[in-house]
Amino acid sequence: MTARGTVVMALDRCKGCGLCVPVCRPGALEMTDERNAKGYVLPQLLDGCTGCRACAEVCPDFVFEVYRFDIGPAELTGSMMEVVE
Amino acid sequence: MTARGTVVMALDRCKGCGLCVPVCRPGALEMTDERNAKGYVLPQLLDGCTGCRACAEVCPDFVFEVYRFDIGPAELTGSMMEVVE
Amino acid sequence: MTLVLREGYDAIAAAAVDCGCRFFSGYPMLPFTGLLDSFARELPRTGGVLIQADTEIEGANMALGAAATGARAATGSTGQGIALMQETIAEAALNELPLVVFNVARGQQDYFQATRGGGWGDYRTITLAPASVVEAAELTTLAFELADEWMTPVILYADHMIGFTQMTIEQRPADAVKPAPEKPWKLDGRSGGTGRSKVIWTWRQGKHNTPGPGPNLHWQNVAEKYELAQREARHVARDVDDAEVVVVSFGTTAAFVDYVVDELRADGHRIGTFRPVTLWPFPSDALGEIVLGDACKVVLVHELNAGQMIDDVRLAVEGAKPVHAIGGVSQDESGMRQGDLLQIDIIRTRLLDAMTGSTR
């Protein structure tokens, strides 16, 4: 399956809340037993990310940077774009 | 015209506000040029009182005691009775 | 005698309920919140009422209302929340309503607030400042008693250290719960319709049938009452008889000072401590007597603020001996707790420095 999107995760600041997991419609995120230096369990990225940004929208700790492969390489700066409802 | 009611007025404490006059449906009250010791102009009772108690209901200075002639002499004590709307 | 281990919060709440407190209302604020929780646990055992109020002002006024019915009632907060209650505390004082106010303070900056208030009119609040959990429980009982006796608000000035520390205190006997004394002035509705119905208000103008003294006379009476209440002054003096240096401090800070002074005494220094237990009335006579003694050369004041109690110390000493501040503003990084000036090395250094300075 060709990835439509991906995420970069700043897991050092993740607090393991798990809020990102259920909002990922393709199920591309799951919690693991891994812990970061602060002792929090961490999510990991599986296959299937669509770059939908849902995880970034709900994460309280600014862990996600989201990328899409489906469109050209124009870079979005500053504010996050809107999720189409 | 036979009087159906009458009022006793404690005019020493009247403050001349005139609120009693318009509520008297038979027009049995009117303001005069007379003044009491406090210097307030006073109402006076004309003919036609029905003993309806309207004046007593609105007077802020407890000036009126109301009597009716149409019913037996049973005395009402304590609280004032209700005006039938 | 059975000993039980109790957190300060619980010890205070239990003592209050045991001496008949039936009502408590307060609004969450750290570190006062712990006391609110403890009252919530303790009050139900005697059918008392706890209201978590929606503001400090409401909480204080609820307690005032409860007090007006003759019930022993209390409120509380930390200093900042108590700032909001100033109008209400003054109202209670001028209405002669017994109201106990717990200040679980973030430090020692509320001395002026407690002893001079920020309310209105001429009033005072008896203020009790415990130095330990055990004393906090004892003074809680005293607070309710003094409030009733003098018909006045009484402040119990505690802090987070008293709240969070656990100490063994004597298990109260099964019959510990005492009813509040009967209060002839209390409102219970029953005087209604008698032609001599009661009314409580700070102006004391009474009613048509039963005129009161009016504000001037009433407020003069209240002021005179507080003059008399001077006799409630309480203190603890340690090793002052031969002390060249008398260190004055209050509340938990005094426990640290005592610790250091005990060490210095063991080292041969002629030093003693004086701790007001009542911040108002300040035990001026007792301190004055000690200071006027031949032994005393200098009075040092350690308080964790910019200099508040030192006014009362100076008023007591009246220039007879030099008075020096060795404390100061001292807060931890959270702003919620006392800071460095509780460290015994610092206290020791400051004491020694001041002693050297004064004996030079």
Added chain:
Amino acid sequence: MTLVLREGYDAIAAAAVDCGCRFFSGYPMLPFTGLLDSFARELPRTGGVLIQADTEIEGANMALGAAATGARAATGSTGQGIALMQETIAEAALNELPLVVFNVARGQQDYFQATRGGGWGDYRTITLAPASVVEAAELTTLAFELADEWMTPVILYADHMIGFTQMTIEQRPADAVKPAPEKPWKLDGRSGGTGRSKVIWTWRQGKHNTPGPGPNLHWQNVAEKYELAQREARHVARDVDDAEVVVVSFGTTAAFVDYVVDELRADGHRIGTFRPVTLWPFPSDALGEIVLGDACKVVLVHELNAGQMIDDVRLAVEGAKPVHAIGGVSQDESGMRQGDLLQIDIIRTRLLDAMTGSTR
């Protein structure tokens, strides 16, 4: 120089607007209400804003917000309403925001409130107490200047007599209105996005990029600032050089005392008066110097309360000479105005009694 006749309320409001006050908010309360009305008349001429707030707490916080933008801003009430502002006044002090607070008091019982506050934390409020309409106008200007200079709340402690009395004051020149000084710390939004954006809060912890000193250091700094502000102490002394009796009083009461003392001096008594213009900082040094002089035998304190300023007098005198209270609680039958102890016959009798007593 043209003289105009002005009621105290108007004189104060005009002086405030002339020195750049652009915002006033308050809640009606007698006798403060007159000042609210005067500000409502005066502010529009410079485009200033008047808000009749819905509570004292809101009024004070509105003024605090306006002050944070660098505008000269004020609020006010009478003592009881100011009790409600204690938390806010402390907040302004610890945030170093210049805020002028007018207390149009019902008497002299707010001395402790003004000088010791009932707020939280270690703060002080410079407090100015005029004795006449003309002085009230002058001290209003000074209040705004000191508030800016020291970045602190300043209280102007007036009363209904100052409010309602009309006196001739100098017509202000057409260019009287001065802009408030530029304030680099003020909030105007412009630092947003620079990476060094401003934040004002009492804990002074700063921001991620620009950490602040934190509460301990900040509050120490504030306390030190107030130490320095001691130099703003102001007073008026009359006929004290050879005075055996020095009478201390403040505010309008002092005008009555001066009147009696002038008479007594005319009768040959060696008597003088001392009036603190700043209640805080109290002019202790000036009073101490006078009292330490050979002439002075006794200090009498006339204040219309149960004894509040007398603490400051005693702190200044330090036991060097006897200090006696000749005042007391004194309210009229409405509870809203000063009572009998302003009568010059009573003052005269009390002075003579105290003088006899002291020279026996």
Added chain:
Amino acid sequence: MTDDRRDVIFTGIGGQGVQLCSKVLANAAVAAGHHVMLSSYFGGEMRGGRTEATVITRDQPVDLPPIVPRLDALIVLHPAFLDDALPRLVAAPLIVADTWAWTDPSNPPPPARVVPVPAREIAADLGMPVAAGLALVGAFVALTGVADDAALATATRQLVPPHRAAALEANLAALTAGADAVRGTPVGIGS
């Protein structure tokens, strides 16, 4: 030579215009270049209650308490509350009284100087009973020279709103008539 007693207290009852009278006097004195202090006392909300005002005039800034303890002149619009005012007078006061309102000439005793003015009649003649007080003010000013006629007129114009022009004219006339009534009254002690 004019009378130099000018620390004056007005006494009257609510509704007589004591406040307006005292303001006219005070503002006239200001217009005449004096330093002035004006204090008022209203006896509460009741019609007919005690009403007082004091006006102090000086060539220097006034340095007196706001409730001036001793006054040397009195203007009497109504005798009801005279007993509150008299004790505040010095031994030799100037008293300007509406003639009807000054019934006991023995109080205060000499050396008081009492000047009765038929103010009620003056005002009645002008068809404006409430202007009686201003006749007394006119008389007082004439006696003391605390202001000149022009200043008095200016002050009155400032204080009576323009839309009450009729009242203004009557007020000015009352002032003049009051002054006329006392012109030539000898200055000095004794009534």
Added chain:
Amino acid sequence: MTDDRRDVIFTGIGGQGVQLCSKVLANAAVAAGHHVMLSSYFGGEMRGGRTEATVITRDQPVDLPPIVPRLDALIVLHPAFLDDALPRLVAAPLIVADTWAWTDPSNPPPPARVVPVPAREIAADLGMPVAAGLALVGAFVALTGVADDAALATATRQLVPPHRAAALEANLAALTAGADAVRGTPVGIGS
């Protein structure tokens, strides 16, 4: 003869159960008839933050400041914040430490008496890693006699809720195992 050093400070990190351990010790001392003072310090909201508690045991009412300046015993659950605790000890402290957590035997120098206890192993054997602290408490009590076994068991029962019976048994076992590990350890100065 038992060790008489009993003004003890616990040091550990959030999640190790320092609070429970200190409470068990304190309540056991109370059950044994002593006067006790217990103070705790939580280092904030972060997992793994500094956690401390002090337990003072006396035969008289405790007359000490709530933050006890000098302590003569130390129980080490975790070495992370040892540097905060060590300066508060007197010159000759008793130190009961989880063996793994005591890596630098030269600090503090003699006359400190250091008693290592394989608490982690004990707890692991009981299938309950979080009970390690209680093994140290058991050892401390055995060394000092500040409470007897019965008091220790009573206190633990009071503090562990009945619905966690399994945990209770493991906790009790950890206490006993810790005690057993040090029985016979000679009393006195030096490790």
Added chain:
Amino acid sequence: MTDVDLTGARRVATFAPDLLQSTEHHLCPGCGHPVAWRLLVEVLAELELVDRSIGVVGHGCYTQIITIADVEFLQCLHGRAPAVATGVKRMLPEHAIYTIQGDGDMVSEGLAEVLHAAARGESITCLMLNNGVFGDTGGQMTAATTVGQRTKTDLGGRTAAEHGHPIDVPEIVASFPGVAYVARGAVDKPNAVARTRRYLREAFASQLAGEGFSLVEVLTMCPTGWAVPTDQGAQYQRDQMNPTFPIGELRPRRPSAVAAPQDA
């Protein structure tokens, strides 16, 4: 006293209820408050609450009731009456505990107190005498002054642009689940007076039945604050205030209220 021939007459209205120790008061001519006082004490007498009621009274012209009504009162701080009454009620749960407040007292200074008490469903009755001004401090605008209403603050009448809109506390609390009864009456004419009496009766009855919080607003005339002649006060109120604050029951008692517990 006027002299009339009372032969054969039956008294149908006394000067004032026995519960007033005096018929004299210092309120202004044409003030609406005293009529509300009368209704209150009449209802207390009628419901036999005279010796088991406590009134908690705020700051305003109406406060004078505490000097003449022969029932117990606690005069409290401006705006705080609902909080004080809460403390009283919790200690005396069988008593009828009520507040007397003005619009300034309740809607300006005391807005939080009344709304928090209502949200708690506190078993007290709050009485608001609404004249749309701070009568006692000279007639300034309050947070309940209707748009267009004359006050000392603005003799031209309140404008929404400058001062905003009034807050309708009865309407707000009527929507709160813990509230048992809310009504608005007036005293400008006899039938308004009669309705107000009934509202007060209902409010106290709901309190005694433990149904929850109750509130009765009474529109009262303040000719002084409005700067209108006394004899036009009633009409001014009807024209100016009633459209914004219509008379009636905003929350009638629920028939099932007594039976059903209020918890969800």
Added chain:
Amino acid sequence: MTDVDLTGARRVATFAPDLLQSTEHHLCPGCGHPVAWRLLVEVLAELELVDRSIGVVGHGCYTQIITIADVEFLQCLHGRAPAVATGVKRMLPEHAIYTIQGDGDMVSEGLAEVLHAAARGESITCLMLNNGVFGDTGGQMTAATTVGQRTKTDLGGRTAAEHGHPIDVPEIVASFPGVAYVARGAVDKPNAVARTRRYLREAFASQLAGEGFSLVEVLTMCPTGWAVPTDQGAQYQRDQMNPTFPIGELRPRRPSAVAAPQDA
């Protein structure tokens, strides 16, 4: 940082807006507040208000925003933000002035402040982060805790019988005439986040257009105060809070608002 191949990738979401000086904060795992912070600064940037806005911030866990967001802040007393913001706005009428408050700050301590400001039609935007608890003092019940909601005060859930009912401030102010815009959003799932962003945008736009008072409530999770596992916070909020506090615009902007003056 996870290691992924970004060849040919287009960034569609940054970690955090540039306006945050730091991505670190001390709020609990699963706390809803930081998402609301992010939305706020995004909208400020989008509307170009970064250098002409001042945030007036109350006391609660959310207060921490003042240490990381790169805009100007005035931290004020608990509950008083709408009054403080009023003073600020009147001196800087062209600026975007807003408050950040919690439910404890706004509905408990500061109820009078927000309602009075709304009634005045004050041209400010109030933002309420509602988690139904005093998070910062340990999770006690507030005046906005929904019935049945778990708090430290009552782990069994709030009961109306004991504690009464929550106060719905947005609903109350939505009925005030001087109010321009009121909405309630949430941050429990992506589309709620998106709607909340739009609500904030509308609120600020209405303020800039001078339409009156605006308020946006945001439901935020407080797993700590509710004593629920962090990954169940969002669901708990939907089940427990949303029925009482449904998401949506309670008062949309009036199309004519810009043109029509608000006075009557």
